Every structure is written in C-alpha cells, then in structure tokens.
Amino acid sequence: xxxxxxxxxMADHDRTAPTPDFGFKPTLxxxxxxxxxxxVDDLPALMPMFDDAEVTRLTGSHGGVDEARLRAWYxxxxxxxxxxDLAVVEQATGNVVGEAVLxxxxxxxxxxxxxxxxxxxxxxxxxGTEAVRLIVGYGFEKLGLHRISLEVYAFNPRARxxxxxxxxxxxxxxxxxxxxxxxxxxxxxxxxxxxxxxxxRGRPGGPTEPPGRRTS
Ligand SMILES: CC(C)(COP(=O)(O)OP(=O)(O)OC[C@H]1O[C@@H](n2cnc3c(N)ncnc32)[C@H](O)[C@@H]1OP(=O)(O)O)[C@@H](O)C(=O)NCCC(=O)NCCS
Numbered sequence: 579x580x581x582x583x584x585x586x587x588m589a590d591h592d593r594t595a596p597t598p599d600f601g602f603k604p605t606l607x608x609x610x611x612x613x614x615x616x617x618v619d620d621l622p623a624l625m626p627m628f629d630d631a632e633v634t635r636l637t638g639s640h641g642g643v644d645e646a647r648l649r650a651w652y653x654x655x656x657x658x659x660x661x662x663d664l665a666v667v668e669q670a671t672g673n674v675v676g677e678a679v680l681x682x683x684x685x686x687x688x689x690x691x692x693x694x695x696x697x698x699x700x701x702x703x704x705x706g707t708e709a710v711r712l713i714v715g716y717g718f719e720k721l722g723l724h725r726i727s728l729e730v731y732a733f734n735p736r737a738r739x740x741x742x743x744x745x746x747x748x749x750x751x752x753x754x755x756x757x758x759x760x761x762x763x764x765x766x767x768x769x770x771x772x773x774x775x776x777x778x779r780g781r782p783g784g785p786t787e788p789p790g791r792r793t794s
Contacts, residue, residue, distance in 0.1 A: 597685075597722075598683065598685075598688075598721035598722055598723060599721070600658065600659050600660050600661055600662055600680075600683065600721070601659040603615035603656055603662065603664075604662075604664075604716060604720070606664070606712040606713065606715075606716055607669075608669070608708045608709075608711070608712050609669065609708065610668065610669055610670070610703070610704055610705050610708045611666050611667060611668060611669060611675070611705050611708050611709050611712070612666075612667045612669055613664040613665070613666055613667070613678060613709060613712050613713060614664060614665055614667065615655065615656055615663070615664060615665070616652060616655050616663045616664060616665035616677055617652060617653075617655070617656065617665075618649055618652040618653040620652060620665045620674050620677075621645075621648060621649060621652050623673065623674035623675075623697070624652075624665075624674065624676070624677060624697065625643075625645075625648075626697040626698055626699075627676060627677075627695050627696065627697045627698075628643040628648065629643065630697070630698045632698065633695055633696075633697070633698060635733075635758055635759075636695075636731065636733070636734045636737065637693075637695050638731055638756045638758065638763075638765075660683045661679065661680060661681045661682075661683060662679065662680040662713070662716075662717075662721075663677060663679050663681075664677065664678050664679070664713060665677055666678055666694075666696065666705065666709045668700070668705060674697075675696050675697055675700040675705060676694065676695050676696030676697055676700065676705075676706075676709075677694070677695060678692075678693075678694040678709050678710065678712075678713045679692065679693050679694070679713075680692055680713060680717050680721070680723075680726070681693065687724070687725070688722070688723055688724035688725065689723060689724060689725035689726070689727065690717060690721075690723050690725070690726050690727075691726070691727055691728060692710075692713070692714065692717075692726050692727065692728045693728060694706060694709060694710060694713075694737075701736065702736070706737075706740045707740050707743055707744065710740055710741065710744045710780075711744050711780035711781075714726055714744060714770060714775070714780060715775070715779065715780055718772050718775040718776075719775075723772065724771060724772045725769055725770075725771050725772070726769065726770050727749075727767060727768065727769035727770075728741065728746065728767075728768055728769075729752065729755070729765040729766065729767055729768075730765065730766050730768060731755075731756055731763050731764070731765050731766075732763055732764045732765070732766070733763055738766065738768075741768050742768075742782075743782075743783070744770070744780045744781075744782075745770050745774050745775065745778055745780055745781075745782040746768040746769060746770045747768060747769060747770065747774070748766050748767070748768050749766075749767045749768060749769055750766070750767050751764050751765070751766055751767075752764065752765040752766075752767060
C-alpha cells in the first residue's frame, strides 16, 4: 500500500512544495492491483485497449493504432522525467489489465493531468477505483502535487463514478468537446486538490464507503 510514507510526505508538502521527482518510477501495491512502471513488454497485454471499439470511444481516441508507434511509446516511458506511466496489474492473476498515467505536468502550478484505461473484460471489479486511489495518492503524497485534473465524457458514467468515489469534483463542462460517429459529446472537467486528499485520502464518503448511488 502507499501507506507508510504518506505521513512524512505530507509533512514535507505542508512545509514547502518539493519539486516532483517524476524520474523515479514507483511500484504501488494495493489489495486488488499493483501499479508498476509500464514497459514495452506490456504492449501485447495492453493492445486490446487500443483495438476495442468501446474503449476507444470512451477515451475519445480518434485515429487508428500504429503498433510501431506504440512500441516506441512504451519503450520510452521509463525515461520520462515529466510524467508517470504505470501498468495496472491484477493481484489475483498477475495479468496486466491497463494503465494509469499522470501527465501534462505543469510545474509552475504544481498540477498534473490524469488518465486511466483498462482492457475490455476487466471492468466493474473494483480494480479501477483502487488504481486511481493509488496513483492519485502517490501524486499528492510523494510527488507533492497540488492539483490533479481530468476530463470525462458524458457517455462514460462508470468512469465518472470512479473519479467521484476517489474525490474528484466536477468543475465545469466543455460543451461538444468530442465529435464521435457524428455525435457531439460534452466533457466534464474534474479535479482533486491536495487539501481534499489530506482530508479524506481518496474516500470522501468515509472509510467504510457505502455503495454509492449510480448517476445513471
Ligand atoms: C474507467 C475504468 C478505469 C474504471 O475501472 P473499473 O475497474 O471498471 O471501475 P470499478 O469497478 O472500480 O468501479 C466502477 C464503478 O462504477 C459504477 N458503474 C458501473 N456502470 C455504471 C453506470 N453506467 N453508471 C454509473 N455508475 C456505474 C460501478 O457500480 C462502480 O461503482 P460502485 O463501486 O459504487 O458500485 C474502466 O472501466 C475502463 O478502463 N473503462 C474504459 C476506458 C475508460 O473509460 N477510461 C476512462 C476515460 S475518462
């Protein structure tokens, strides 16, 4: 778990904002998933994510996939000193089920973007919620970020539910942000701030977190 270092890290954060060390690639272990640096060897396991029509739609990924470019991409994730690309591994099976990424680091404003996607067939088992908690917790407690933000499309209530469960708050709507199959789709901007995280550590509903009400 990410417990163990969070108290010291938050104390550091409270004193001064450290420069995030994105060059160090951590392994974050939870009950259901383990997050570790993604490598090119993970590409075969991740490939269904790029080939699947539903995942492509939910992530608003236009354009086809070029395997050579993907290989070059995953081959260089470990060298990046301004972002963190982690593979999500299911603890029960050892299978790589997806990836979780802190990107678009804005040093001056101590903020980052976030994205996550899993391969088809792995949804709805709680893996995503735990993965988001682990990497967002690392972003605040270890990297010293102040703000982590994302965009989620209106046709993706499952992802929105996961983000809300971890404490992301809707800030506004980007109208008609996506054009998909002739339909224009709104995107909601959501963020979570370091003070939010200090307060609830990814469980805004409380430690036992009763099953939430679905938004649709
Ligand atoms: C988004 C994603 C990472 C979430 O991971 P996951 O493992 O499926 O999510 P979890 O099982 O942890 O949680 C799903 C939650 O959504 C809820 N949910 C599922 N379908 C829902 C719907 N139609 N409306 C509202 N909530 C829904 C589940 O009930 C659960 O909430 P609960 O624990 O309160 O019951 C994963 O589904 C995914 O990769 N999807 C495809 C790509 C994608 O959408 N990426 C995000 C782009 S912004």
